[in-house]
Amino acid sequence: MSDKRKNARVPLDIYLNKYMGGVPYMARASDISQEGVSLARLIEPEQDTRRVGLQFQLPGSEEVIYAEGEVVREWVEASPRHHHERSGVRFTVLTARHRRMIDDYVTRSTRGH
Numbered sequence: 001m002s003d004k005r006k007n008a009r010v011p012l013d014i015y016l017n018k019y020m021g022g023v024p025y026m027a028r029a030s031d032i033s034q035e036g037v038s039l040a041r042l043i044e045p046e047q048d049t050r051r052v053g054l055q056f057q058l059p060g061s062e063e064v065i066y067a068e069g070e071v072v073r074e075w076v077e078a079s080p081r082h083h084h085e086r087s088g089v090r091f092t093v094l095t096a097r098h099r100r101m102i103d104d105y106v107t108r109s110t111r112g113h
Contacts, residue, residue, distance in 0.1 A: 009033045010109035012059075019053030020044065029056065034103050036069060036090040052089060058105045065101060068093035 009031040018027040018039065025044035029037050037054070054067045073088035094102070 008106060008110050009038070010106050012037070014056060014059065016054060016056035018044070019055070020047055020049045024055070030086075032102065032106065034099075034106055036072070036088060039087050039089060041085040041087065051092075054089065058101060061101065061105075063101065065098045066095075067091050067098065 010033070012029045012032040014029050015026055016029055016039075017024040019025075026042050027044070028040040028042060030040060031038045050071050052069055052071060054065075054069055056065055056067075057063065058065065069089035069091050071087050072090045075086055077084040077086055091099075091102075
């Protein structure tokens with residue numbers, strides 16, 4: 001299996017709002033890159049929606065980042081005790097400022113702060 005990612009992913013353990021059809025649902029991020037974010041589904045309805053809105057804060061920042069994205073991958077992580085539905089969201093709309101904030105966070109985290 002080849003890895004198509006161009007940018008490094010770094011751990012990110014935060015809760016965020018994932019908007020589907022204009023309705024916010026809580027999701028949990030596990031990592032982020034300059035291109036997108038990996039999410040665990042918590043409580044949301046089954047939908048075929050590929051376009052989502054995201055609202056989140058990076059650790060150590062008070063500023064709320066607003067982004068739009070496209071679900072490009074979905075999978076299930078299963079262990080003996082847990083069943084986690086996950087998705088990969090590629091950013092499609094970000095302001096230049098928010099893109100810089102994400103880039104800086106990824107760069108700092110890659111270097112070990």
